[in-house]
Amino acid sequence: MEWVKKFLWKSVICRFGFPHTLIVDNGSHFASTNVCEFFQSHGIRLIFTYIEHPQSNGQVEAAKKVVLYGIKKQLEKTWTSWIDELPRILWSYYTTPHSSIHEPLFTLVYEADAMILIEIVEPTFQVDFFNEERSDNDQRAYLDTTKEV
Known part of the structure; x- marks a missing residue:
């Protein structure tokens, strides 16, 4: 093991x-x-521990199916160890909008959009002109007026 x-x-x-x-x-x-x-x-x-929650078993199986599909696709392309590909597959899963909630899981957890790595090397307009204070104020105003997800 x-x-x-x-x-x-x-x-x-x-x-x-x-x-x-x-x-x-x-x-x-x-x-x-x-x-x-x-x-x-x-x-x-x-x-x-043994976790049993019949209501969520279908959700867990659906998530596992997506992750396994991603691993199989990556292994067909790269021929590397699946354990090396897992972080990339999970990142993709966490940052892709899901059809049931119409939001990425990352957004639900952190209340912000994920920043892709290329934006660090080649900054976008949004990154270049980021103002933390204005962003905090805008985020507070947005959270006060938006519906809960």
Whole structure:
């Protein structure tokens, strides 16, 4: 289960630091001796749980289907490890408007549009003329007048 350790190291520990506790499902990839020893050696408490919420099972399956489809498409093009492609696939999923809510998940969480990486290298008009104070005031006015999503 080296890929589990690699994924956790790269996507969790290197980005956010060592967590105190991780809550995971009862998947065999988390329950292996090798992975449990990895958690213990870094002082990470591991809690196993079983989540059942029948109302959301269809939503979870739909999201998994989209992510798996994206991974398959990327692997056909690049022939790399799926674990290396996962962050790009998830970013795409989070920043694409969904048909059910007509908004990207990123916007629902952060109440702002995602900025693509190319805008850092080649700034757009919006980035060049950004005024933080005016933006904050505009955002407050917008939130006061808009309907909840």
